[in-house]
Amino acid sequence: MRDFRHLLFFPGLLFASVLFPPGMAASPPPGDRPAPSSSATVIKGALILDGTGSPGRRSNVRIEGDLIVQVGKAAPAPGDAVVDGAGLALAPGFIDTHSHGDDQIFEHGDALAATSQGITTLVVGQDGGSYSPLARFFRRLERRPTAVNVASYAGHGTIRERVMGDDFRRHATPEEVERMKRLLGREMRAGAIGLSSGLEYDPGIYAAPEEVIELAKVAASHGGRYISHIRSEDRSFWKAIDEIIAIGREAKLPVQISHTKLAMRNLWGQADRLIARLDRARARGVNITGDMYPYLYWESTLTVLFPERNFEDRATAALVLEEIATPGGLLMTQFDPEPSYAGKTLAEIARVRRSDPVTTLIDMIRMSEAMRKETGRGAESVIGTSMQEPDVERLLAWRWMNFCTDGYLEGPHPRGFGSFPRILGRYARGRKVMTIEEAVRKASALAAANMGITDRGLIKAGQRADLVLFNPGTILDRATPADPHATSTGVHKVWVNGVLVFADQKATDERPGRVLRRSGSSDGA
Ligand SMILES: [Zn+2]
16 A cells, blocks of 8 residues: 655656665676577476466467467477476466556566566556656657566546646646546557556545546546555545445446555454445446455555644544554654664654654654655655454455555565565465465456456467466565565566566566557557
């Protein structure tokens, strides 16, 4: 949730440079380069988990160019490159439907955080923030391709900022909404897959529901969809769920809840109630789906904990520390006004300051906001533990829930490197929350369907050759808050558009990733 700090609303400078130094995951030296892929590759004898959820079967998969051309028993032909898949499983490349990879994609073209967990497509432009204009971002990506495919939403917050500037703490006028609609139309024609919003963040939080519906109708008219960091993940959660259902009903387009979670003590244990409400909406014709990452803790700002932006209010601060995250459960990962606080919990910082947690929280926001006003960029980041394991398990298993990381290519939360192996290893294999076939379906075919991507997500002749070869008996995340960039174990090889991008626990030097424009967009394929 709550990961908007990377978006600074300066026209023309939407993605300010990031807070984490570049330089991890260096490319292998030229001598280690894999041989150029031959015209055909056969992956032999792997357990094929084809993305449909049906039981795996051992078979061979033949790739020619960027396509899967055959699935079956046919033996490799002379001259084919052969990859031995014995003892391993082969799945469609995973699709991360809520990625913040756009922030650092040009610094980390190997996208190791993604490829090392089997992800072959990033869906970016999330939480209401996107590159603007998208056409320029897409052209830049095509000039400097990366290892993975990239699709993007158009961000409501970005568009709103373009139109309203600093004067965003109010409803938009009808004229302003018209200008937003025109800007969104331009982004949709450039190939955006839909509209994203971050209604818990500035400036989206100030938008009237009608404004969002009007814009969602524009996305719908282009065959697009809507995805949202909903207006509340805690105090006004049920109202926020009703709002996204209403958007789907009124604007008549598919809607998806971003990083679904029950992030407040008094919401715990209500996963079944949420699922029932979503299923009821589906039964009434609203195509509502969700994505989520498999952790009990989120990462965001401190300010997002104050939806009324009443940062000096002791009662609100006390409620936050009682109901949403305890002082021991708020771990600062960055605090520019006092860098020594990074790595400490709010409880520890309160002790250092010889103060109480409520006062400390209020003081820290005051310091951080002062710095943000001065520098124009977010000055703090926090990991907050707010969720409960039984809810996470129930929600992961919901039939319409696909998976995401909500992560950066280099960020402080381990989800950026660990989400998909954690689901496969910890939740499917270990806790048996779902079968491995079902986990793969949700990571691939369901994710593709939820994003409107039609030529990826299945192992089937004619699909693009995005593939992950992994060991279902050992795949597991290793990243932790203390070591968030540890790569997972059990992922053997990853192909994007038929080209190997990850092997031997390392990124290759290949950059076969493509821009995935919404099909039917005027610039798109
Ligand atoms: Zn979010």
